[in-house]
Amino acid sequence: MSADKPHIRVENLTMAYGDFVIQRNLNFTIQRGDIFTIMGGSGCGKSTLMKIMIGLKTPATGEVFYNGEPFWSGSAERRERYKRRFGTLFQAGALWSSMTLAENVSVALDQYTELSESEIRDIALYKLSLVGLAGFEDYYPSEISGGMRKRAGLARAMALDPEILFFDEPSAGLDPINAKLLDDLILELRDTLETTVVVVNHELPSIFATSNNSVFLDAETKTQLATGDPKRLRDHDPHHTVRNFLARGTIDAEAKTL
Amino acid sequence: MTAPTLTLQSEDPSDLTVALAGDWLLSEPAPGADELLERLRDTPVPKRVTYADAGLGDWDTRLVTTLLKIRRETETKNIELDESALPEGVRQLMRLATVTKPPQGAARKRENVPFLTELGQHTVAMFVGCNSLIVFMGQLVQSCGRWIRGEARYIRSDLVQYIQEAGAESLPIVGLISFLIGAIFAFVGIIQLEQFGAGIYTANLVGVAMVREMAPIMTAIVMAGRIGAAYAAQIGTMRVNEEIDALTTLGLNPMDFLVTPRVIALVVMMPLLTAYASALGVAGGLAVSLVMLDISLIQYVQQTISAVGLNSVFGGLFKCVVYGALVAISGCQQGMASGSSALAVGQATTSAVVQSIILIVVSASVLTVIYINLGI
Known part of the structure; x- marks a missing residue:
């Protein structure tokens, strides 16, 4: 594989709903093994950017390149093949409610591999145990808690050992301990499987603990203000908005008290 | 590799x-x-x-x-x-x-249920279902009491929207079906009655059949598919999204807020739809008769008026109110009792339609027997 090329590159991307432009001129690159955070205030288009990257929404202009190959201007067939190498964790888990957790994880394995039923079951149980859900494989999503649903969604996203994992707000709705465990798991996956991880996140502790690359979307100027290591952005970025966001608004608060 | x-x-x-x-x-x-x-x-x-x-x-x-x-x-x-x-x-x-070790007692065993056990469970579930329908009707009656006393909280514009959906927006399909049913009755009637030179009695056949039986039943069945199913799906989805819990915590009674307005909308609209269906059914019969029989428009209308008494008209309108209430109640009850998954909402919708149709047919038979005994 072309390991020298950046894993994901976004070029001149503009996203819009009809005539309403949300973000324009987005440019950033993600290297293999990066944990990349998409950050910004509410309503700036973080989730929309992720939807474009995983192929759910067409960009207005611009292109996303995976391993140097264009994703949107290529054929639909190639896009489908690429999608199989992604794993996605949706905000509320988005588990299929009519299937048990093990069945949820098994769907992709059943459709895209030649494995036998017992092998698929073994793999499903292993993926569920990775996210700490051993013993819950025959439960339905409505019978477990929100945090567990989220972890089960992660197990499903990992079913095919994806090259790239996309997370939409993984720690939202989790208690601090479970949020920490999830962060550890993300780091572990990157280290052991060399998975590239793209996260929509605005939990600062989690961003600083895991992420080594990021893009900051601004709702006011409707474009990216900064891209790079979030710790560096917090300390050295020229934009006040970015530093203030990454310091939990304390810069503005200090200015008021002075 | x-x-x-x-x-x-x-x-x-x-x-x-x-x-x-x-x-x-x-x-x-x-x-x-x-x-x-x-x-x-x-x-x-x-x-x-x-x-x-x-x-x-x-x-x-x-x-x-x-x-x-x-x-x-x-x-x-x-x-x-x-x-x-x-x-x-x-x-x-x-x-x-x-x-992480699996928690004690979390793992589930998949067990095979013996046939007799399953049969027993289904039978019990059926009785429980009947019971919950009766309980639901009781709650509805209480809620109607609050409505009459003006204590019920609901959104007026929602009620208007339910009325529009059940009423005006149902006119095209109800009209099409009753017109064609009237026409089919006329075809069958003309072929049989002409043999005795009694073709004019086609007007009696179509008029009585439409007004007394067919208009209420066909309207109710169309409404079961159109409105009952929609009620079950709407309320079932609200159950999945915890929207009903949100209403309850605000102190709003889901019966007053969701169920009663829907039932009232359908019950109020059913007589209007049935009257419209009867009229179009008669029109269907008229159209066929004018083409196939040697009679005038005035003759046909006269014959219909003499055949269909006020008894039949009110009998038919009363029936359709009963059917409408049953359709709305089935839809809302199945929606409220829905489980919390996409699959469960689908099942609730199916049961709502099936239950509506069974209740319509059963109550139609019971009402017909009552009418005959009362001489209506």
């Missing part, structure tokens, strides 16, 4: 060495651990199993699940397992997969 292999090397039967080589990927067929597991169950039971790296290439979940299987077997047999030769990443993932 080299084929994955798992080879057993045992010079000493109590000390096994397992050599792993090749690329262990999900996309490639791999040797199972069956041979090794067999060996572990054999006597003499080995005391120790050691992994050896004999050129392990790429690996993914395939390798980890195989190794976990072997580990579980050695743990139950108290066999020592030396995993130090495995790649760091594999050991890390195996540690992660076993770090």
Whole structure:
């Protein structure tokens, strides 16, 4: 594989709903093994950017390149093949409610591999145990808690050992301990499987603990203000908005008290 | 890409060495651990199993699940397992997969239910279903009481919207179906009655059949599909999204807020729709009669008026109110009782329509017997 090329590159991307432009001129690159955070205030288009990257929404202009190959201007067939190498964790888990957790994880394995039923079951149980859900494989999503649903969604996203994992707000709705465990798991996956991880996140502790690359979307100027290591952005970025966001608004608060 | 292999090397039967080589990927067929597991169950039971790296290439979940299987077997047999030769990443993932123990009693056994047990469960469930329908009707009556006293809280514009959906927006399909049914009745009637030179009585047949029976029933069945199903799906989805819990915590009674306005909308609209359906049914019969029989428009209308008395008109309108209430109640009750998954909402919708149609047909029979005894 072309390991020298950046894993994901976004070029001149503009996203819009009809005539309403949300973000324009987005440019950033993600290297293999990066944990990349998409950050910004509410309503700036973080989730929309992720939807474009995983192929759910067409960009207005611009292109996303995976391993140097264009994703949107290529054929639909190639896009489908690429999608199989992604794993996605949706905000509320988005588990299929009519299937048990093990069945949820098994769907992709059943459709895209030649494995036998017992092998698929073994793999499903292993993926569920990775996210700490051993013993819950025959439960339905409505019978477990929100945090567990989220972890089960992660197990499903990992079913095919994806090259790239996309997370939409993984720690939202989790208690601090479970949020920490999830962060550890993300780091572990990157280290052991060399998975590239793209996260929509605005939990600062989690961003600083895991992420080594990021893009900051601004709702006011409707474009990216900064891209790079979030710790560096917090300390050295020229934009006040970015530093203030990454310091939990304390810069503005200090200015008021002075 | 080299084929994955798992080879057993045992010079000493109590000390096994397992050599792993090749690329262990999900996309490639791999040797199972069956041979090794067999060996572990054999006597003499080995005391120790050691992994050896004999050129392990790429690996993914395939390798980890195989190794976990072997580990579980050695743990139950108290066999020592030396995993130090495995790649760091594999050991890390195996540690992660076993770090949380399944909580006591969480695992479920899949059991086969005997036939008689299942039959009994279904029978009990049927009675419970009937019971909950009656309870629901009781709650509805209480809620109607609050409505009459003006104590019920609901949104007026919602009620107007339910009325529009049940009423005006149903006109095209109800009109089409009743017009065609009137026409079909006229065709059948003309062919039979002409043999006796009594073609004019087609007007009686169409008029009485439409006004007394067919208009109420057909309207109710169309409404069961159009409105009853929609009620079940709307309320069922609200149940899934915890919207009904949100209403309750605000102190709003879901019966007053969701159910009663819907029932009232349908019950109020049913007589209007039925009157419209009767009129179009008669019009359908008229159109066919004018073409196939030698009669005038005035004659047909006169004959219809003389055949259909006020008794029939009010009898039909009363029936359709009963049907409308049953359709709305079935829809809302199934929606409120829906489970919290996409599948359950689908089932609730299906049961709402099936239950509506059964209740319509049963009550139609009962009402017809009552009418005959009362001489209406």
